[in-house]
Amino acid sequence: VEASIPEPQREAWTKHQASGFKDKDGFEQEVVRHVETTLARSMFNCDEQAAYAACSLAFRDRLVLEWNRTQQRQTFADSKRVYYLSLEFLMGRALDNAMLNIGQKDLAKSGLADLGFRIEDVIEQEHDAALGNGGLGRLAACFLDSLASLNYPAWGYGLRYRYGIFKQEIIDGYQVEVPDYWLDFNPWEFPRHDVTVDIQFYGHVQKSTDASGKSIAHWEGGEVVKAVAYDVPIPGYATPSTNNLRLWSSKASGGEFDFQKFNSGDYESSVADQQRAETISAVLYPNDNLERGKELRLKQQYFWVAASLYDIVRRFKKSKRPWREFPEQVAIQLNDTHPTLAVVELQRILIDLEGLEWDEAWNIVTNTFGYTNHTVLPEALEKWSVGLIQHLLPRHLQIIYDINLFFLQTVERQFPNDREILRRVSIIEESQPKMVRMAFLAIVGSHKVNGVAELHSDLIKTTIFKDFVEIFGPDKFTNVTNGITPRRWLHQANPRLSDLIASKTGGYDFLTDLTKLNQVENFVNDKAFRKEWAEIKYANKVRLAKHIKESAGVEVNPSSLFDVQVKRIHEYKRQQLNIFGVIHRYLTLKNMSPEERKKQLPRVTIFGGKAAPGYWMAKQIIHLVNAVGNVVNNDKDIGDLLKVVFLEDYNVSKAEIIVPASDISEHISTAGTEASGTSNMKFVLNGGLIIGTCDGANIEITREIGENNIFLFGNLAEDVEDLRHSHTYGSHNIDPDLAKVFEAIEKGMFGSQQDFAGMITAVRDHGDYYLVSDDFHSYIETHALVDEAYRNQEEWITKCITSVSRMGFFSSDRCINEYAEEIWNIEPLRVEKASDGTGKG
Numbered sequence: 001v002e003a004s005i006p007e008p009q010r011e012a013w014t015k016h017q018a019s020g021f022k023d024k025d026g027f028e029q030e031v032v033r034h035v036e037t038t039l040a041r042s043m044f045n046c047d048e049q050a051a052y053a054a055c056s057l058a059f060r061d062r063l064v065l066e067w068n069r070t071q072q073r074q075t076f077a078d079s080k081r082v083y084y085l086s087l088e089f090l091m092g093r094a095l096d097n098a099m100l101n102i103g104q105k106d107l108a109k110s111g112l113a114d115l116g117f118r119i120e121d122v123i124e125q126e127h128d129a130a131l132g133n134g135g136l137g138r139l140a141a142c143f144l145d146s147l148a149s150l151n152y153p154a155w156g157y158g159l160r161y162r163y164g165i166f167k168q169e170i171i172d173g174y175q176v177e178v179p180d181y182w183l184d185f186n187p188w189e190f191p192r193h194d195v196t197v198d199i200q201f202y203g204h205v206q207k208s209t210d211a212s213g214k215s216i217a218h219w220e221g222g223e224v225v226k227a228v229a230y231d232v233p234i235p236g237y238a239t240p241s242t243n244n245l246r247l248w249s250s251k252a253s254g255g256e257f258d259f260q261k262f263n264s265g266d267y268e269s270s271v272a273d274q275q276r277a278e279t280i281s282a283v284l285y286p287n288d289n290l291e292r293g294k295e296l297r298l299k300q301q302y303f304w305v306a307a308s309l310y311d312i313v314r315r316f317k318k319s320k321r322p323w324r325e326f327p328e329q330v331a332i333q334l335n336d337t338h339p340t341l342a343v344v345e346l347q348r349i350l351i352d353l354e355g356l357e358w359d360e361a362w363n364i365v366t367n368t369f370g371y372t373n374h375t376v377l378p379e380a381l382e383k384w385s386v387g388l389i390q391h392l393l394p395r396h397l398q399i400i401y402d403i404n405l406f407f408l409q410t411v412e413r414q415f416p417n418d419r420e421i422l423r424r425v426s427i428i429e430e431s432q433p434k435m436v437r438m439a440f441l442a443i444v445g446s447h448k449v450n451g452v453a454e455l456h457s458d459l460i461k462t463t464i465f466k467d468f469v470e471i472f473g474p475d476k477f478t479n480v481t482n483g484i485t486p487r488r489w490l491h492q493a494n495p496r497l498s499d500l501i502a503s504k505t506g507g508y509d510f511l512t513d514l515t516k517l518n519q520v521e522n523f524v525n526d527k528a529f530r531k532e533w534a535e536i537k538y539a540n541k542v543r544l545a546k547h548i549k550e551s552a553g554v555e556v557n558p559s560s561l562f563d564v565q566v567k568r569i570h571e572y573k574r575q576q577l578n579i580f581g582v583i584h585r586y587l588t589l590k591n592m593s594p595e596e597r598k599k600q601l602p603r604v605t606i607f608g609g610k611a612a613p614g615y616w617m618a619k620q621i622i623h624l625v626n627a628v629g630n631v632v633n634n635d636k637d638i639g640d641l642l643k644v645v646f647l648e649d650y651n652v653s654k655a656e657i658i659v660p661a662s663d664i665s666e667h668i669s670t671a672g673t674e675a676s677g678t679s680n681m682k683f684v685l686n687g688g689l690i691i692g693t694c695d696g697a698n699i700e701i702t703r704e705i706g707e708n709n710i711f712l713f714g715n716l717a718e719d720v721e722d723l724r725h726s727h728t729y730g731s732h733n734i735d736p737d738l739a740k741v742f743e744a745i746e747k748g749m750f751g752s753q754q755d756f757a758g759m760i761t762a763v764r765d766h767g768d769y770y771l772v773s774d775d776f777h778s779y780i781e782t783h784a785l786v787d788e789a790y791r792n793q794e795e796w797i798t799k800c801i802t803s804v805s806r807m808g809f810f811s812s813d814r815c816i817n818e819y820a821e822e823i824w825n826i827e828p829l830r831v832e833k834a835s836d837g838t839g840k841g
């Protein structure tokens with residue numbers, strides 16, 4: 001309030017209000033001004049990097065104005081807000097997205113051309129914001145786009161890692177990790193040095209009693225680290241709404257360094273304190289679907305959660321409402337269990353700092369939080385040792401024990417003579433050492449729990465959370481099938497396809513209501529439409545072929561069938577099944593006569609994805625893919641019939657090139673392991689077909705597009721357990737075709753067989769947990785069907801067009817509306833569209 005300009009001086013402000021560029025001339029003027037003043041360069045010294053910087057700043061200026069207005073509008077409306085807490089936001093590039101969402105890309109293109117630049121080259125300069133590992137982080141980014149586009153009052157909260165996910169280099173066929181320092185020049189963030197929160201760690205708890213005899217806990221001592229806010233504007237598409245993503249950065253609380261220590265000659269330790277504080281937000285943990293219980297990770301989680309809650313509570317307190325109205329003003333979504341400490345922290349704030357009674361506080365807490373589960377994999381379910389929490393967050397551990405006590409008391413009343421259920425559902429696992437089960441804490445602390453695809457939501461209710469469905473009733477558990485933003489994953493990644501669809505459906509309305517894609521089906525027999533459709537796919541393949549040549553040095557023929565598997569490398573995602581299949585294809589081709597070979601369909605198999613640095617088997621898979629590529633791609637007998645490519649450093653901006661160029665993509669996880677998958681949606685939306693298992697969202701995609709338009713194979717989730725059991729206790733015969741593949745590897749066809757022994761023994765000798773052998777035959781047969789189908793190009797194109805037209809369900813807009821209605825109970829804010837039709841004022 002003190003920072004507000006007094007009434008009499010406001011006229012001057014209104015008169016000089018900034019506005020940002022209005023037209024192409026204005027845009028060019030802004031670019032030149034930023035080059036010449038902000039960057040202190042000139043037309044004699046302006047490379048593409050400088051053009052990118054100036055162009056971004058010109059757009060940023062426009063964005064910021066709408067961002068301020070949106071925040072004012074939301075504050076004024078004083079309606080309920082949703083806060084999305086996620087340790088990962090895999091945003092990718094911002095400039096292209098900002099230009100498209102503002103609706104000024106064409107203007108920028110021609111403006112940049114006037115100034116001597118190609119817009120594509122300028123866009124290419126931007127470093128991806130890669131603050132995430134894979135699907136979970138990208139989902140959070142799609143959600144932010146939808147929340148803003150649908151005018152929901154929403155904030156994202158995350159960590160501002162100095163290093164995002166590592167850059168992957170492939171050297172001699174092996175993955176090498178290189179740090180991703182992405183903050184050299186980042187025009188999309190605004191440091192808020194005035195928005196800071198002191199975060200406490202360690203120390204001890206003192207109890208005292210107040211006048212009424214009530215016991216009060218005081219968390220004292222320990223160390224304090226400062227959280228500094230960095231804000232990132234998130235523009236909505238075709239609306240002025242621009243939401244905020246707030247990322248916290250850690251800093252030593254004493255300022256630069258401890259001067260006393262410095263002056264007394266203890267320079268090293270004064271710097272060490274500072275560095276220790278900054279380490280908290282230094283680096284993203286590079287594990288996908290794996291938790292490892294490291295202290296620094298727990299510190300990250302509490303640091304981020306405590307800063308975010310302080311911020312949220314501060315905002316609520318300004319409204320002077322009574323505490324019981326908190327859940328009517330605030331919804332907080334826990335993106336996986338990573339932010340679960342927020343449940344405990346809010347309870348702590350309410351009882352220790354605000355003086356509420358336990359029950360009243362707990363009622364507020366549970367009505368505020370919702371929890372999204374993203375995996376059933378046991379190795380990904382977070383547990384923290386009681387000792388570690390005790391050490392780092394002593395007061396929180398006490399509260400966790402109390403939460404557990406009260407919870408178990410209600411369970412005991414419900415199931416009076418069942419000791420077993422108490423043991424099973426206890427938030428504290430009575431193991432050595434004792435562990436806190438974060439998923440259970442998240443369930444107990446939330447009013448809704450959701451899975452991310454139908455099968456997944458059913459599985460969590462019948463397996464890992466079964467007891468909780470009994471305890472809380474089935475209504476607490478729900479499904480919200482994931483979605484993707486069509487702005488980035490169609491309009492931005494595949495502009496020609498987007499334009500073609502717009503030309504047939506009467507404009508770009510499908511980008512805000514994806515169900516409108518169904519009109520595309522009316523043109524499935526339209527010759528000119530089909531021809532253009534095929535041309536666009538081909539052009540996208542040419543673009544990818546060029547990228548493959550530049551990055552992997554492999555020449556591929558764009559007329560081949562492009563078969564793509566890009567995602568994190570993980571045994572459950574079964575890239576090993578894919579590469580074994582490729583070897584099988586190679587052996588088959590080698591055994592053919594030259595005449596027979598001539599009849600075969602040329603294929604390019606493309607892999608991409610990072611392995612967690614400590615994931616030995618995943619690295620072995622990458623190595624085998626590269627080793628196979630080395631042999632196959634140089635085999636004169638084979639020529640164009642088979643090429644195997646590993647694309648290094650798969651990330652969001654590369655996905656934007658790869659996804660539109662795929663003919664068939666692989667989503668082949670062992671049934672019941674992939675919670676949803678979201679790239680499956682992206683590929684189909686871009687006119688590619690899928691080969692996949694009955695897993696995750698593949699099932700719903702099949703329901704929507706029809707089973708004739710997808711290549712499903714493999715065992716079903718319901719049979720997985722029995723098969724695993726039979727591997728261990730029955731006889732386990734390896735599929736004969738797979739045995740031949742193993743034989744070829746073991747004969748050294750792809751280099752030293754020892755390098756790949758782990759992948760073979762996992763299947764042959766260690767129980768084949770992921771059912772590679774069980775599904776191999778079905779996989780190979782289904783690929784034969786893919787070849788056959790692709791030969792009939794007319795049929796193929798019909799499948800592609802039909803599929804795209806039926807993908808409307810998979811927009812993240814639908815998904816966000818479901819969360820808003822079923823979980824958050826929030827409404828969008830009414831916003832006037834601008835008169836220029838851009839949606840931006």
Ligand code: GL2
Nearest residue numbers: 135136289374452674675676677678
């Ligand atoms: C994941 C799931 O593995 C993936 O199937 C799902 O699509 C996404 C988003 O819901 O979440 N869970 C997880 O831990 N990671 C995922 O990508 N990393």
